[in-house]
Amino acid sequence: MGKSDPRARDRIIGAKLRAIRTERAEISLERAAEIAGWSPSRLSRTERGLRNITTDEVATLLTAWRIPAKEREEVLAEVQAGSSSGWWDRPLPGVPAEVGAVASYEADAVELVNVAIAVVPGLLQTYETALGVMRADGFPDQDVETNWMARLRRQQILAKVDYTAYIGESVLRNAYGGSDALRGQLAHLLGAQDRAIRVRIIPAHQTQVLILHSWMWMRFPHTTPVVHVELSPGAFFIHGKDAAPYTASLEQLDRVALSQGDSRKLISDLMKEL
Numbered sequence: 001m002g003k004s005d006p007r008a009r010d011r012i013i014g015a016k017l018r019a020i021r022t023e024r025a026e027i028s029l030e031r032a033a034e035i036a037g038w039s040p041s042r043l044s045r046t047e048r049g050l051r052n053i054t055t056d057e058v059a060t061l062l063t064a065w066r067i068p069a070k071e072r073e074e075v076l077a078e079v080q081a082g083s084s085s086g087w088w089d090r091p092l093p094g095v096p097a098e099v100g101a102v103a104s105y106e107a108d109a110v111e112l113v114n115v116a117i118a119v120v121p122g123l124l125q126t127y128e129t130a131l132g133v134m135r136a137d138g139f140p141d142q143d144v145e146t147n148w149m150a151r152l153r154r155q156q157i158l159a160k161v162d163y164t165a166y167i168g169e170s171v172l173r174n175a176y177g178g179s180d181a182l183r184g185q186l187a188h189l190l191g192a193q194d195r196a197i198r199v200r201i202i203p204a205h206q207t208q209v210l211i212l213h214s215w216m217w218m219r220f221p222h223t224t225p226v227v228h229v230e231l232s233p234g235a236f237f238i239h240g241k242d243a244a245p246y247t248a249s250l251e252q253l254d255r256v257a258l259s260q261g262d263s264r265k266l267i268s269d270l271m272k273e274l
Contacts, residue, residue: 007101007108009104010046010049010051010053011049011226011239012049012221013058014046014048014049014223015047015222016075016222017046017061020062020067020075024067024071025065025066032061032065035065036060036064049223055076058075058076058079092146092150093143094140094143095143096234098235099150099151099154100150101237102228103150103153103154105218105226106154106157106218108220109161109218109219109220110162110219110221111161111162111219112161112162112164112216112217112218113163113164113166113218113250114164114215114216115214115216115217115253116165116166116168117202117211117213117214118168118171118174119133119174119214120185121165121216123154123157123158123163123165124155124165124188126181126185126188128177128178129177129181129184129185130147131144131148131177132176132177132178132181134147158192158195158197163198164197164198165198165200166202166253167199168201168202168211169202169204169266172186172201172266172267173270179274182274186267186271187271189267190268193260193263199260199267200257200259200263201257201258201267202256202257203256206256208255209249209252209253213229213231214230215229215230216228216230217243217247224239224240224243226238226239227243
């Protein structure tokens with residue numbers, strides 16, 4: 001993704017600026033834009049996270065709105081801390097741009113929830129499973145290793161974020177990469193639970209919640225959740241009120257999915273069958 005493209009952090013900063021404008025400065029969007037020398041449309045897009053915003057621009061707005069110096073410094077320090085670039089700002093050859101986009105969202109999230117009905121979520125895949133999945137998806141051989149490296153870098157977020165994976169029971173029987181790969185993948189899921197990662201299995205024949213595709217729900221400070229949806233033609237992001245049905249589905253999944261203990265037993269039993 002390009003450096004000028006809006007990222008998850010821009011949604012977070014925009015929401016914070018909107019809160020400061022309405023609750024601290026107590027001025028309308030039109031007036032706030034006028035005294036900062038901005039157009040209302042530019043400020044509106046900024047507050048909605050639809051454009052990349054720089055630290056200097058944040059400083060300009062806060063100064064124009066006469067926010068006290070101490071509070072200004074705290075906000076700017078927070079913005080500066082979140083503005084450092086990651087590997088996704090330097091695209092890897094052969095890795096789809098959407099991979100970098102989702103990685104930037106994951107880096108700014110405080111909670112991630114994967115719902116998987118076809119394959120084990122990428123954040124929990126082993127090397128052997130990932131290669132089997134990518135080859136089944138038609139990745140050119142020369143791009144497989146590079147894409148695995150990108151996936152491995154994404155997995156580093158699991159040590160920093162609250163994470164839950166709801167995985168369809170049938171997924172546990174899909175031997176991408178072969179039976180040995182599946183055995184290793186199941187062992188990896190058990191190990192994830194040992195690292196305080198929540199892995200919960202969705203029973204194969206449940207009819208209480210309809211899941212038509214795999215997706216990841218991401219929660220951020222100061223702004224609404226974002227959903228990353230995976231479909232055959234490609235992936236896309238859902239924002240704002242359009243993400244609400246997915247949030248509601250999580251409550252249903254929490255009731256329907258097996259507990260972590262029962263999920264562990266099911267995975268262990270499947271391993272014995274291999």
